[in-house]
Amino acid sequence: MSKENYESCLEDLNDIPNEEVREPAIPVDIYVQEAADLAVWVEDEKEAMKKAGMDWKLAVRLPELAGTLRYAQSLWMKEFNTQEEARRKWELKSPEAFELKNDLEADCRFAFRKRPDLLAKVQQVEDGTSHADMVQDLSDLAALGNANLSLLQAIGVSVEKLQMAEASASEMSKFLAQMNGESATNNEAKIIRDKAYTLLKRAVDEVRDTGKYVFRKNPEKLKGFTSAYYRKLNRSRTEKSTEDIISD
Incomplete structure (x- = not known):
């Protein structure tokens, strides 16, 4: 009724x-x-x-x-x-996502250390510290890594790690959209x-x-x-x- x-x-x-x-x-x-x-x-x-x-x-x-x-x-x-609920999930899973992002940045800086053009792209990814930046960074790092996979594999970075970054970016993006879609x-x-x-x-x-x-x-x-x-x-x-x- x-x-x-x-x-x-x-x-x-x-x-x-x-x-x-x-x-x-x-x-x-x-x-x-x-x-x-x-x-x-x-x-x-x-x-x-x-x-x-x-x-x-x-x-x-x-x-x-x-x-x-x-x-x-x-x-x-x-x-x-x-x-x-989205905020609760974000708080639960974001530390792991941030750690993955930081690890991939370190991986890329080392793997691309002899490629100034690629290092410049890593630097662009590292700019910004917001939640949205973290989500975008994971996606960008996964894309950059897949485009230069041989350099990353040469230092022991697996394809699975890049796939984890893609999946994490997708999941965290969903939580962020639900959490911040509209203010209260x-x-x-x-x-x-x-x-x-x-x-x-x-x-x-x-x-x-x-x-x-x-x-x-x-x-x-x-x-x-x-x-x-x-x-x-x-x-x-x-x-x-x-x-x-x-x-x-």
Whole structure:
């Protein structure tokens, strides 16, 4: 159902200007549940809320918008977890890849020591120290080595070592692309997630603000229009402050 909600709200999400997008202030799963709870809480208050000027369509849409955010969050977490897994694999395998690159550079410098033209190419490969440079260096060294294989074999470098460099370059390039394809702040999945939160927040804020006004003299109903998360958070802070005073 959340996917259907998401697809039905895509046009609304895309209409939100980037400058109006808000990031979740509380955990998304908690906010989604609070929105769903609010939808139930407000069911019997239609006439009072409408009388106060609230567009009842906002209350009706709460489950749909909550489902949209739930699905958008899942898409973002899938993307985020892919990046984190790629980062973990990069950190695990990059030391070996860097060592292979450094070894091949040393091999080539020695094997090509009487060939200034080839040494110049090795020097070009050695320029740069970024992750991307390392990946490109492995690929370039493998290509340079294969093109001058006899010189490398003369000093005991095997074809398998060059093949290892090619395979490592391919593997590390994949990890790097997954890890750095889009930054966390500019990732499209995250932007859509934040837009889904913004869309839901607009509705939640309007319903809550109206409810707080309408039921300002009714404590039992009023509590349903406040965030349980923040009530608990504030209660914990108050208790901690009291403990600090007592301990002083």
